Amino acid sequence: MDTMRDRFGPVVTRLLDEDPRVAVVLAEIGADAFTDAARRHPDRVVNVGIREQLLVGAGAGLALTGMRPVVHTFASFLVERPFEQLKLDLGHQDAGAVLVSAAASFDWPAGGFTHMAPGDVALLDTLDGWTVHVPGHPDEAETLLRHAVAAGDDKVYVRLSAQSNAAGRPVDGQRFRTLREGRSGVVLAVGPVLDEVLEATSGLDVTVLYATTVRPFDTAALERATRAAGTDVVLVEPYLAGTSTAVVNDALSHVPHRVLGLGVGRRELRRYGRLEEHVAAHGLDAGSLRRRIGAFLGPGR
Known part of the structure; x- marks a missing residue:
């Protein structure tokens, strides 16, 4: 299977x-x-060299001329x-752009903490007005890239991310999907952590929501889920643990x-190892997730 990043070049070339x-x-x-x-x-294909501030500045300049820039690194x-x-070139000037990242939280451990x-x-x-897509599969990445470019x-x-679920799911760039329904809590899986979450919650009486667009946050889907499953909520995010905790607190x-809030911890792992070792070290493998979710929801859930 190709990766999300493999899909990026051909999709944007077609665009x-x-x-x-x-x-x-x-x-x-x-x-x-993009050769x-x-x-x-x-x-319309601009390589600014290893100058990341200029990368964003050039994208903002193109946006101010009416272009739809896709900015990548x-x-x-x-x-x-x-x-x-x-904050300034895009936000302060009300300029829009599509930022497409690679390497995610720790996809290339050999590259080090930088x-x-x-x-x-x-x-x-900390900034206003950003839409954030976190695909969990290359097919979802393609759909969300097209949504992003078409978003005015x-x-x-x-x-x-280099991490991927085994299968893609239909995504619309807005709503969470309900994959399982239960009555003893809600587990929200974001993007590429879904497969681990589904394995971790197998046999548990919980509702599983799947999110590939996290900003804006689909508060309506969360509220519907909690009316049936109760208001114990577990967030499993492939980035900094607790990133969406405040959003959930506001919604409820x-x-x-x-x-x-489960996700990547703040402690720096200085033995870089392999991607899978980072997943385990941050407690995002299925076994660790099951223990942590079970401990939070309590016995018998």
């Missing part, structure tokens, strides 16, 4: 061919995927390093509730 507003801005990373596209559209270089440009960005979604939460002039972040502020 370049289809829509004269679309432009791609790169900072060396991913440039090989042919750059020959056909030399004025690793998450740590796309959100963290040029954060001031996200190439890890588990706090990217939490950091974007909005600010959109598409978080691609009118009723007594409990929230457990």
Whole structure:
């Protein structure tokens, strides 16, 4: 199976061919995927070199001329390093762009902590007006990329990951999907953690929601689920643990509730190892999730 990042180049190349507003801005990373596209559209495929602040600034400039820029590099270089440009060049100027990241939280452990960005979604939460897509499969990534580019002039972040569920599911860029229904709690799985969550909750009397678009947060789906399953909610996110806890608390502020936020911990893992070892170390494998979810919901759930 191809990866989400494998899908990115061909999908955006087709969008370049289809829509004269679309432009791609790169900072060396991913440039090989657009070699042919750059020959056909030399004025709309821009490689700024290893200059991430300029990457975002150039994207914002294109947006201000009426273009729909797709801006791509690793998450740590796309959100963290040029954060001031996200805040000012895009946010302050009301300019829209599609930011597409790779490497996610710890997809390339050999790259070290400089190439890890588990706090990217939490950091974007400090800014106004961002849509955030977190696909869990290459098919979902393709659909959400097309949604993002077609989303007028909005600010959109598409978080691609090397981690993937075994099968893609229909996604619409807005709503959560209900995959299981129970009466003893709600477990919300985000993007590529779904398969581990489904295994971890097998046999448990819980509702499982699946989210690939987390901002805006589908509060209506959560409220519907909690009316039937109760207001104990477990969030399982493939980035910083607790990133969406405040959103859930706001959604359920009118009723007594409990929230457990599971995800990537703050402690830096300095023995980089393999991706699967990071998943286990952060307690995001199925066995660890089952223990943690079971302990939170209580015996007999």
